[in-house]
Amino acid sequence: DTGVSQDPRHKITKRGQNVTFRCDPISEHNRLYWYRQTLGQGPEFLTYFQNEAQLEKSRLLSDRFSAERPKGSFSTLEIQRTEQGDSAMYLCASSLEKSYNEQFFGPGTRLTVL
């Protein structure tokens, strides 16, 4: 399978714990995006990388959220001191810079904070 993969698919955690999600983009894609989607809403942009550089970060993203893409391939999204309001589906997408931003989405990681 050469699509975008995310791990884990589901995560249940207690409030206050830290969680980390991983996204593996399509191998030749140099752009990687993170989104968050809550029930009944459209996805919300969180951040995006071009290669290893984090180029955009949503103003809505609190300091508890951090994302990395150390070698320009896979990316991790960490949420520190989780809150119940962090419960959502976290989606990753990737694209080629030259494909006019057509994005390919991963299956998402569903986070539940108890």
Added chain:
Amino acid sequence: KNEVEQSPQNLTAQEGEFITINCSYSVGISALHWLQQHPGGGIVSLFMLSSGKKKHGRLIATINIQEKHSSLHITASHPRDSAVYICAVKDTGNQFYFGTGTSLTVIP
């Protein structure tokens, strides 16, 4: 106010009907996407538009840049078209904004 507004929010159609979903946006864009999301969360990109019209099978997407409006049409709808359809735009500053989606149910 959302940068992207979709209508209707929910749509039920009989199999075979022609369906239109509308999207209006308020920001300057470099591209507009139509996405399909099935139960379970998987998202598939249907179209990416910066002008004019695109067609893929029974799906047609149009965009009017001057009016900041796009439509997604489904001809001869089928129950397997039942999904949430999401409009998303990329602004000139590389931010993406998404509509809240249109939930489509096609009844046999």
